[in-house]
Amino acid sequence: MKANCWTGRNSVEVQDVPEPSILNSRDAIVRITSTAICGSDLHLLDGYVPTMEKGDIMGHEFMGEVVEVGSGISDGKPRVGDRVVVPFPIACGACASCHAELYSCCENTNPNAGISEKFFGHPTAGIYGYSHLTGGFAGGQAEYARVVFADVNALKIESDLTDEQVLFLSDILPTGYMGAEMCDIQEGEVVAVWGAGPVGQFAMDSARVLGAEKVIAIDKETYRLEMAAAQGYTTINFEDTDVRSALLELTGGRGPDKCIDAVGMEATHGASHVHLYDRAKQAVRSETDRPHALRQAIMSCRSGGVVSVIGVYGGMIDKFPAGAWMNRSLTLRTGQCHVQKYMKPLLGLIEQGKIDPTRVITHRLPLTEAPTGYDLFKNKKDRCEKVVLKP
Amino acid sequence: MKTDIHSTSRLRRDPLVRGLGWASALLGVPQVVAPAGFARALGVGDAFRHRSATTAVGVRELAAATGLLGRPHPAWLWGRVGGDLMDLTMLTRALKHHNGRGLGRTVAATAAVTAITATDVYAAVTRTRRSAMELTAATTVSRPPDEVYALWKDLERLPDFMAHLEEVRVTGPRTSHWRASAPFGKTVEWDAETTQEVTDRLITWRSVDGADIDNSGEVRFEPAPGGRGTEIRVTLRYDLPGGALGQAAARYFGEEPHQQLDDDLRRFKQIAETGEVVRSEGAPGGKRARGEFPQHPARPLTEGELKEALA
Numbered sequence: 025m026k027a028n029c030w031t032g033r034n035s036v037e038v039q040d041v042p043e044p045s046i047l048n049s050r051d052a053i054v055r056i057t058s059t060a061i062c063g064s065d066l067h068l069l070d071g072y073v074p075t076m077e078k079g080d081i082m083g084h085e086f087m088g089e090v091v092e093v094g095s096g097i098s099d100g101k102p103r104v105g106d107r108v109v110v111p112f113p114i115a116c117g118a119c120a121s122c123h124a125e126l127y128s129c130c131e132n133t134n135p136n137a138g139i140s141e142k143f144f145g146h147p148t149a150g151i152y153g154y155s156h157l158t159g160g161f162a163g164g165q166a167e168y169a170r171v172v173f174a175d176v177n178a179l180k181i182e183s184d185l186t187d188e189q190v191l192f193l194s195d196i197l198p199t200g201y202m203g204a205e206m207c208d209i210q211e212g213e214v215v216a217v218w219g220a221g222p223v224g225q226f227a228m229d230s231a232r233v234l235g236a237e238k239v240i241a242i243d244k245e246t247y248r249l250e251m252a253a254a255q256g257y258t259t260i261n262f263e264d265t266d267v268r269s270a271l272l273e274l275t276g277g278r279g280p281d282k283c284i285d286a287v288g289m290e291a292t293h294g295a296s297h298v299h300l301y302d303r304a305k306q307a308v309r310s311e312t313d314r315p316h317a318l319r320q321a322i323m324s325c326r327s328g329g330v331v332s333v334i335g336v337y338g339g340m341i342d343k344f345p346a347g348a349w350m351n352r353s354l355t356l357r358t359g360q361c362h363v364q365k366y367m368k369p370l371l372g373l374i375e376q377g378k379i380d381p382t383r384v385i386t387h388r389l390p391l392t393e394a395p396t397g398y399d400l401f402k403n404k405k406d407r408c409e410k411v412v413l414k415p
Numbered sequence: 416m417k418t419d420i421h422s423t424s425r426l427r428r429d430p431l432v433r434g435l436g437w438a439s440a441l442l443g444v445p446q447v448v449a450p451a452g453f454a455r456a457l458g459v460g461d462a463f464r465h466r467s468a469t470t471a472v473g474v475r476e477l478a479a480a481t482g483l484l485g486r487p488h489p490a491w492l493w494g495r496v497g498g499d500l501m502d503l504t505m506l507t508r509a510l511k512h513h514n515g516r517g518l519g520r521t522v523a524a525t526a527a528v529t530a531i532t533a534t535d536v537y538a539a540v541t542r543t544r545r546s547a548m549e550l551t552a553a554t555t556v557s558r559p560p561d562e563v564y565a566l567w568k569d570l571e572r573l574p575d576f577m578a579h580l581e582e583v584r585v586t587g588p589r590t591s592h593w594r595a596s597a598p599f600g601k602t603v604e605w606d607a608e609t610t611q612e613v614t615d616r617l618i619t620w621r622s623v624d625g626a627d628i629d630n631s632g633e634v635r636f637e638p639a640p641g642g643r644g645t646e647i648r649v650t651l652r653y654d655l656p657g658g659a660l661g662q663a664a665a666r667y668f669g670e671e672p673h674q675q676l677d678d679d680l681r682r683f684k685q686i687a688e689t690g691e692v693v694r695s696e697g698a699p700g701g702k703r704a705r706g707e708f709p710q711h712p713a714r715p716l717t718e719g720e721l722k723e724a725l726a
Binding site for chain 1: 678698705712
């Protein structure tokens with residue numbers, strides 16, 4: 025079958041690979057009908073996530089039709105022929121973390137847990153197509169994929185919603201939603217979102233659904249800010265505006281009540297000397313992540329507010345404004361999304377028409393053109409916001 | 416990991432170690448106090464270089480004596496071996512350039528040092544050869560103690576999650592035969608007996624006489640607080656050949672025992688909670704995951720690879 029593989033830093037390639045087979049009794053094999061490129065795939069592409077190996081299949085946002093199930097799958101969950109969306113973190117459904125609905129912290133699904141424990145202190149869940157640090161699972165930018173613990177990790181779609189309406193339940197819609205949910209938004213509050221990429225857009229939509237009165241989008245890509253503005257959100261372009269001053273102005277000097285970092289470790293900064301400082305530290309490995317958005321969110325948030333982090337961080341950061349965080353009673357909340365917890369309620373919101381995930385799609389390409397998709401998305405060419413691939 | 420090379424107190428009561436300590440003292444005192452006389456007694460003359468060499472050797476002997484009698488450690492025995500080799504070198508040189516006076520005494524001294532060297536090597540090797548290694552690890556499994564206990568008690572399933580065990584065969588009500596892979600591609604086997612069994616709480620075992628590697632272990636089960644299942648604590652003790660040196664060599668070749676036990680327990684948890692060891696395309700061999708780095712790429716396996724991985 026064809027699959028999009030990592031072939032080295034800044035290089036992916038569609039290759040012919042064997043078709044997947046059942047390795048564990050509760051596996052299922054899915055024929056992929058739609059898959060997408062995620063912002064976090066760019067961290068892999070750029071070489072910021074260790075333990076990638078040449079030939080790894082990329083992709084953790086996919087859906088399709090079940091074509092085979094393992095002997096351990098009972099009660100037809102799922103059944104061959106089912107149309108399913110697959111959440112990116114692999115959960116076992118049986119450990120303490122899964123019982124607490126902290127699915128992305130599953131204690132059993134990462135065969136390389138010992139390594140992730142060294143990086144993170146405790147192990148984290150397996151993730152499809154996301155380095156060997158998260159288990160070395162083949163990804164979903166392919167014609168077929170193996171779904172692990174398919175009885176826990178496949179949401180059956182029974183309505184006639186299109187692929188594009190439900191595909192993003194696999195990652196970016198729940199991730200954006202969790203970012204807003206962690207803010208514990210109260211009526212009348214102002215929510216600022218750093219990053220107007222697909223996750224940021226969904227965080228904005230979710231903040232509004234959860235009761236925010238005003239939503240502010242911060243980015244430097246004009247077309248992405250226009251996409252947010254089209255939804256009625258206020259925008260700040262950090263390339264020509266001082267973000268903190270603009271936020272104070274927009275909030276009567278209070279600062280946003282809640283702040284969401286939907287950027288993560290590869291942020292850029294409006295002031296080039298600040299960007300260069302962190303870029304240099306990163307180059308010599310004295311920090312691994314560039315936390316501009318996080319720093320700014322903490323400094324801007326009103327006292328007693330919440331800073332919610334859904335942008336991906338991988339290692340160590342420098343110049344964390346601990347003083348602001350501590351002295352102003354800020355709450356920092358974060359996590360890789362516990363997708364399984366949010367899929368069904370969000371499917372409901374889609375069915376009710378309260379959220380339209382298709383609004384972020386700008387490019388539809390055949391799987392064989394995946395490398396072009398990466399180029400468009402990474403280099404923000406052709407107003408690229410979200411690429412959907414069709415095997 | 417705790418590595419315990421023969422404890423100080425045991426060496427302190429060891430007659431051979433004490434004897435060598437006193438021998439160092441008896442030799443060191445005259446060497447330091449009257450180097451010229453000592454050198455003459457050896458038949459090597461009392462030139463300045465011979466006197467100063469004798470003083471240096473004396474200081475070394477006194478240091479060894481202090482160590483062996485005060486804070487005995489196998490390192491001091493190895494120190495003596497090193498000293499012996501130095502002495503032999505010097506005596507050999509002395510024999511080569513001998514002027515004939517007192518040659519008999521030098522020959523006798525060389526013979527004596529050779530005998531002492533043999534004794535020192537014997538003492539150093541036997542006192543460091545075996546070292547006990549103790550490993551501990553803990554995990555919490557979200558299943559009740561009786562279930563977790565029953566799973567562990569099924570000894571023949573231990574190789575499912577313990578990377579190094581190839582086979583455990585129950586041979587009697589309290590006895591079993593174990594086969595495990597060892598560093599450097601070797602296989603070790605032993606018979607074990609279960610020494611204690613407290614239902615839902617404790618299992619202990621130890622190898623019986625004649626094992627390739629003497630070992631023992633215990634696993635304790637306790638209800639986790641807040642109804643969170645069972646806390647499991649495992650202790651393994653091995654009497655390893657080669658002492659600390661052997662362990663260091665093994666680690667160099669990628670055998671990190673403590674990490675292995677952690678991974679073993681993780682897989683036990685997987686079996687207890689989900690029924691099987693999770694496999695990925697990158698680590699298709701299940702319990703062999705860690706040994707598979709650099710791993711298979713995260714892409715489906717060919718038929719041949721699949722057969723090998725599932726074997």
